[in-house]
Amino acid sequence: MATHNQRDTSLVATSRTPIITMRRSINFTCLLFLSVMFLPFCSSRDTDNITEGTILYPGGTTLVSAGERFELGFFSPKGSSNSTRWYIGIWYHGSHPPIIVWVARRDDPPIGRTGSFRLVDGNLQLWNEGQPIPLTDVGGSSSTRFAKLLDTGNLVLMEGDGSESILWQSFDNPTDTFLPGMLMTDDFNLTSWASQDDPKQGYFTFRRAQEGDATKYEVMRNLSPYWKSGVYGKFIQADEMFDIIAFLLSNYTMTATSLPTGTGPRYALKKIDPYSRRINPYSGSTRLVMNYDGQIQYFRGVNESKPVWSEPTSRCSVFNACGKFQSCNDKNSNETMCRCLPGFDLRRPACLRKSLICGKSDTFLNLKMMKAGKQDNQIRVDSEEQCKQKCLEDCNCQAYSFTEDQHQGRGRGNTACYTWSDELDNIQEFAQDGGNLYVRVPLSDIESTNRSCGTCGTNLVPYPLSTRQSCGDPLYSGFWCDNNTTQLYFEMHGGGRYRVTDINPEARRFTIQVKDASSCTNSGLVEINQQLNQSVAFSVRGRCSGGQNDFSTGDPLGSVGSIEVEIEWSNPKEPLCNSSKDCDWPHATCKNASDGSTRCLCDSGFSWSSFGVNCSLGAGEGSLQKRHKVKLVSIVAPAGVTIFILVFGGFYYMRRQHGSNQGSRESTQENPDFRLYDSEKRIKMWMESRQFDEDDKKGIDVPFFDLEIILQATNNFSDENKLGKGGFGPVYKATFPGGQEIAVKRLWSGSGQGLEEFKNEVILIAKLQHRNLVRLVGYCVKGDEKMLLYEYMPNKSLDSFIFDRRRCGLLTWDTRFEIILGIARGMLYLHQDSRLRIIHRDLKTSNVLLDEEMTPKISDFGLARIFEAKQTEASTQRVIGTYGYMSPEYALDGFFSFKSDVFSFGVVVLEIVSGIRNTGFYRSEGTMSLLTHAWNLWNDNKALDLMDQVLHETYNRDQVLKCINVALLCVQEDPSDRPTMSNAVFMLGSETVTLPVPKKPAFAVKIGVSTTASSSSKPELSSVLSTTLEQGR
CATH class of the missing domain: 1.10.12 (Lyase 2-enoyl-coa Hydratase; Chain  A, domain 2)
Structure with missing residues (x-):
């Protein structure tokens, strides 16, 4: 122009x-x-319409609205002019990079470089590779029709006969952006992009939801609510949308009286004609965008990089981010984000009361800066005490809040009492715009003893931890409760004050939030420990959580900077006292202790329980003096036993050898049940043999089985009872008298590697108990025979199902998903929740057994390694594992860590989803591993093509995609990019978390393979496809 x-x-x-x-x-x-x-x-850029014969090409001409507000043409999501992925869309004219507000046929494959956009026979068409793709399908044919881009951003198809009647418009086919002139109706949805550079439909949809007479808005993550407006009702108004947004969505037809009361400014606006060539002066460049990460965002101008309003703003503002009676703190890491309120126990997916309410001893948790789901009642009262009494008088009242009512009788300073009768949900703590919340609990559920310090907000402070002089043990002081926020802090020697994010009384541990990731380095942990070591009560356990492992990168709801260190407190002594009156529990007397202090010592016949803060029946501890006597006896007694064994050992051995055969037969006949020997006696004889090193002299917590009984139960290890074999040796089914079935894993004679595995496994797995770990029933050692006895798994191993085309259909998607979750929980137990911190090092589908209910049981701990509290990685000169499941840093350099197991877990998940082995994988296009294949499909937005074809009748689309996403995160090449198992469990179990985009995985590397060593106890024939690798260095 x-x-x-x-x-x-x-x-x-x-x-x-x-x-x-x-x-x-x-x-x-x-x-x-x-x-x-x-x-x-x-100069096609000067026109705002398309007529017959007008053609737009990728990288070429565009349409510009008359007022130069919007532009239509081809765009590439990544902005490259040489891209082969083009879409036709509308964006703000002059925006750089283009701010896209509408995309045509977004779910179709992108247009190639030779594509075009044109008007043919009165209808708009996209052309790709010489084939037409209709955008509109209006009946009749007219050469006078034309399409016009209006200054509202609306593309309209009009009759050219002078009437200019609208035949089709883009405003009726929105994508992810709501513009002034659109109208939000019940069937009008905004759907997010799949990712930042992929316009296809994503996971999130914004829509209107009618609840009675009230108009609400919600973001759906597929079919599940992800965010809702008005969740907190009148108690908290911060989640309400600005009035201007409500006006925008109604196309400015709402009146002030019909608007929900909110916190935003009020505007008097007029309705916008979507076909108008003039712009309403009030609309500006406002827009509402359903972003790909799940946030609904409101922008006022084109040049604004940040929205002026968005929801959800944090992980905790996601709808039902935590279960009922669970408090959500988005300043914590994923591990401690959701916690049960004091007085409640976790019963997934919610928390339940320890005791029923409506008793005379009921009290209230004092929680400040809190949010909670919409209240059930609003009562007019004159004081907070009246509000409290109203709640106590109602047995259904779960909680109350007293506040100045700012929304009724403006200016009169009315008070309001809100009460909740249903179970509390959507609870948030440490919320800047929150209020005071009082949750009803029985006093006995939060004050087990007069010595404990009670609660500080959502933290129950157990004995001996002390927040003031009148409670706890002075040796365990340093805790401080901020009464303004009801947040608990821990102050170390030297002045450092840290917020406490979680307390676990049973494990005697608590976590603190540190300022930066440097505290999680070895030197950082040492520095914290040095501050703690000035008191003998506390020590760093050596576990850090949060930081990069929380996957906050790219996720606006991530816990950036939430890095936590776990601290352990020592077992406390009896409380100090001045007189017996201070010993306010039975069977305790104030006496002088051996350390010179005066303490509440338990009477004879009773022992001190530091957890219950009482004296319980039993002479286990009794008193400090009693324990010193016990220590003396414990030193003298073993010495006497040793002398006795040396004197009579030779005589016993000769008698044993002479009568072993006859005794075994007589024992079998006299006692039809298998004979269990005392573990300590057996392990002593075993460890004294020349076959075991000094490091092996540890206790075994499972019974010993006599060889003759095993021979009888397996019919002398007959082939009919043989279940399979692995690198360790054959596995047999044993049926004992009474019908008990047990799996016997028999060490191959002369296998040096098997001997090491045997010692490792029998000592290690006996100390582990989890429903997703196989249970060790017992062991047997006699001469060269060494055997492990496990609970029998009738369904054998996981790989016998998923890789068998005849049996794979028996595993529906729900069953596979539960198996994935079970494996994840079992690995989390090994890494974090067990008494030991264990790396499995040989996780694979053949080492996952299935019981009669298809519950997964991780097995084969022959290669497992125990990590010390502060240890995060190790190296070995002897690389042993299974090709296809080993992480690259372990296979190539011998370095292994918890992230090595995470890599193996990712491979297992991909195999469960696809029903395809990673090893031996090949595709005609040259793909050499399942990981490569999965990554290519993910990048091409065809991830569902990876799924096992037998699952098409049962699969859950969201769960399948989530599993593939998590698996690809687990197999990333850099170990620091992989999640921890705790994060993997969280991501798999959450319905609302936004998963990060995975980086390129570590593709399989061909190296020398030896089939001579394996820890596999897979009860079926071995295959070259699951070769176990041993590489000397």
């Missing part, structure tokens, strides 16, 4: 020139005529 006006001005100037030749005038006139004739073809 500017060029055209300049030409007009030039023509006028020429006509006023007195000296001009006729030839020059004629030439200029011809030039002007030709310019006008070819103007539509030379």
